[in-house]
Amino acid sequence: MLSFNNLTLRRGPRALVENLSATIFAGQRVGLVGRNGTGKSSLFALILGEIAPDKGECSLPRNLEIATVAQEAKVSTQSALDYVLDGDAELRQIEADLERAEHDHDAHRISDLHERLNAIGGYAARSRAGRLLHGLAFSAEEQNQSVANFSGGWRMRLNLAKALMCRSQLLLLDEPTNHLDLDAVFWLQEWLTAYEGTLLVISHDREFLDAVTTHTMHLSQGTGTFYTGNYSAFERLRAERTAQQSAQRDQQQRQIAHLQSFVDRFKASAAKARMAQSRVKMIERIQLTTLAAAENEFNFNFHKPDRLPSPLLRLYDTAVGYGERTVISGIKASIEPGDRIGLLGPNGAGKSTFVKLLAGELQAQSGDATRHPDLKVGYFAQHQLEQLDVNGSPLDHFRKLEPNKGEQELRKILGTFNFTGDRVFEPVGPFSGGEKARLALSMVVHLKPNLLLLDEPTNHLDLDMRQALEMALQEFEGALVLVSHDRHLVGSVCDVLWRVSDGSVGEFDGDLDDYARWLSQREREYNRSLERGGGKAAKSAPDTGSGAEARAQKKLGADQKAREKPLRQALKLTEGNMQKLQARLQEIEATMQSPTMFDAGKRIELALLLQEQAKVKDDLGRAEEAWLEAAAALEAISL
Secondary structure (H helix, E strand, O other), X not given: OEEEEEEEEEEOOEEEEEEEXXXXXXXXXXXXXXXXXXXXXXXXXXXXXXXXXXXXEEEOOOOOOEEEOOOOOOOOOOEHHHHHXXXXXHHHHHHHHHHHHHHHOOHHHHHHHHHHHHHOOHHHHHHHXXXXXXXXXXXXXXXXXXXXXXXHHHHHHHHXXXXXXXXXXXXXXXXXXXXXXXXXXXXXXXXXXXXXXXXXXXXXXXXXXXXXXOEEEEEEXXXXXXXXXXXXXXXXXXXXXXXXXXXXXXXXXXXXXXXXXHHHHHOOOOOOHHHHHHHHHHHHHOOOOOOOOOOOOOOOOOOOOOOOOOOOEEEEEEEEEEOXXXXXXXXXXXXXXXXXXXXXXXXXXXXXXXXHHXXXXXXXXXXXXXXXXXXXXXXXXXXXXXXXXXXXXXXXXXXXXXXXXXXXXHHHHHHOOOXXXXXXXXXXXXXXXXXXXXXXXXXXXXXXXXXXXEEOOOOOOOHHHHHHHHHHHHHOOOEEEEEOXXXXXXXXHOOEEEEEEOOEEEEEOOOHHHHHHHHHXXXXXXXXXXXXXXXXXXXXXXXXXXXXXXXXXXXXXXXXXXXXXXXXXXXXXXXXXXXXXXXXXXXXXXXXOOHHHHOHHHHHHHHHHHHHXXXXXXXXXXXXXXXXXXXXXXXXXXX
16 A cells, blocks of 8 residues: 655765665554654655655555644634544535535535535534544533634644544554643554554554554664564564574674684685685675664663652642642642652643642642652653753753863763763754753753652653663652653553542552553543433543442452552562563673683683672572562462
């Protein structure tokens, strides 16, 4: 259906993609992955006809209906519902034709148009648009409000709904989750898995990619490789391919070394000169296999906090809001060192307001908010990047943080966050979103906070940088409160989930899978209420916890979760320990494979490495046994 043939795309003199050949068939859902700047968005622009290839071709069927999300959040006086309905161009054309036919009293034309309107599901179009808007967290009242009343982020949601309204055969989505909360991300996942057309999606959210894609195209170093399977399958297949390439390269290097040794021994011998020259040509003919480069060159480290008092912060019957308006009340919470808290809830429920209370940017309207004298907060807000001085360099930003430190010391600090060379002197205005986010994050963590508040820190980070942040957060010794639509990040670094909704904050008894099921059930209840004719009256989805039976089921579920919780935590801790041990084992084995490790002067170092290797293997074996025991116990409880 969609094919690239020897395609080359350039940005100035640099080739983004070179000699790419691939075919995407109807119905496939393809995740486009790769580091920022590898040409993913350029491929979308090519498919949409906005740019032309530098070489090769991109082939599409004629009259293919393509939907994509407009990147500009236009201001309009239309209602949100009408704006989304515009996404179905044929529907709007039929409606305009009907109006003309009715004006002309053309009965035959009116009949034909109503027949076509029925064929495309036009009579249910407003209901379909309403469901899209509800899934993206627009209430019934908001659906009738003017587009101009919404902020830029919410208008981007309207653009997404408009693209989904189109009855497309090919859907192109570029970072569709960036303006969504986790609730809306779960809803979009379900919608996309039911989409019958062909999907191409660019995303740095690995859980989202795993949920919605069937194939993966990886762009790296000017080449594109097509894999069958979602992102996790791609990672596994790529790791196998890298290992095979590594083995092949080692074999080639051994062959070259053997041939070179012959050349070195006999190049001065007249009798062997021809044979030596023949081996030189053989060496030249051997093309070393190019390894699939390990792209994640970025490391991110959190400094150890100077003090870890307990508790760091305590809230009792606290209310917070703006002016006289209260957003959240009755808050009872205590945050201790080592807490890993993920905040759930739809946009507008008050997550950012709660984080601002924790940060001290908002004062409590009532109740108690007790902070330890040694509390030190590191706060990364949603719009942190906008607060950077676009004319200042990374060095300028750190000079403001540390006015008493010299240039060399500051450059050393910046180097730990991968700002090196002349990059530290360049203004941040032209920096990529990922580089700006990295600078903003480095400014937050450099001052050694013991309470880290991160409100959507990954919006501009690619998969590699997200992985680096995830690993750093797992090592952070202070407390963490995280708001993120990145399900993988929340699941990997948070031990407990708090839900912000209906003006309150409380612990959600379950994990993210439970939360996804709860949201899905709530959406089904809402859709059933629409089918029963309650759509106009419904302001939000009904609470699935209503009724005595539901409350009893909820209590049983809560009891079950209470028994499972310590085992799930034990599993998570053991998994983290196993990952560290496996990483260390790989480091040791990589070091031992160095050709110089067997030199006479390295005997003591080699002996120590062998001892450590044995210990790490032993520790890993015990960790695996502990994991199996915890998994078996959890399975027994769950039966």
